[in-house]
């Protein structure tokens with residue numbers, strides 16, 4: 001039941017702060033959209049709520065929202081009460097877990113690939129990326145050396161990890 005995780009984190013491992021992402025990196029948003037296009041995206045309800053309304057549901061993707069609230073509904077969202085239930089409704093094809101911190105920590109156990117956008121800088125936040133333990137191999141860094149410069153002045157780079 002392979003599943004991919006995709007997130008953006010700061011140098012100090014922050015993913016989010018008070019329900020939002022504490023930086024604006026348009027290049028990452030384009031990469032996120034390109035990486036997840038046509039796939040099923042699995043997210044926690046807080047991540048759903050954090051998406052700007054015009055992006056809900058994420059277009060061109062099956063949106064599966066994890067929540068324990070059995071009466072929770074949203075236009076364009078399929079609801080699941082556990083990660084296992086979410087994976088069961090998408091038995092084949094690419095599945096991307098897109099947040100947040102709580103969901104990544106559960107999903108990492110099932111994951112075989114993790115795509116991380118590293119944003120250079122220290123940010124304050126209340127949601128942190130899970131650490132990738134020894135089983136993970138760094139299989140791609142783009143650019144291979146150095147950092148890309150965002151139009152916003154932020155430096156960033158993409159890392160891909162796999163685990164067999």
Ligand SMILES: Nc1nc(N)c2c(n1)CN(C(=O)COc1ccccc1N1CCC(C(=O)O)CC1)C2
Pocket residue numbers: 006007008021028029030032033050051052055058059097098099116117
């Ligand atoms: N590397 C990586 N991993 C992640 N899991 C996620 C991301 N970056 C970015 N994320 C966000 O929630 C943040 O997004 C947005 C934030 C503010 C405005 C637009 C957006 N987006 C515009 C593009 C939309 C689309 O994809 O169509 C999605 C919303 C999840």
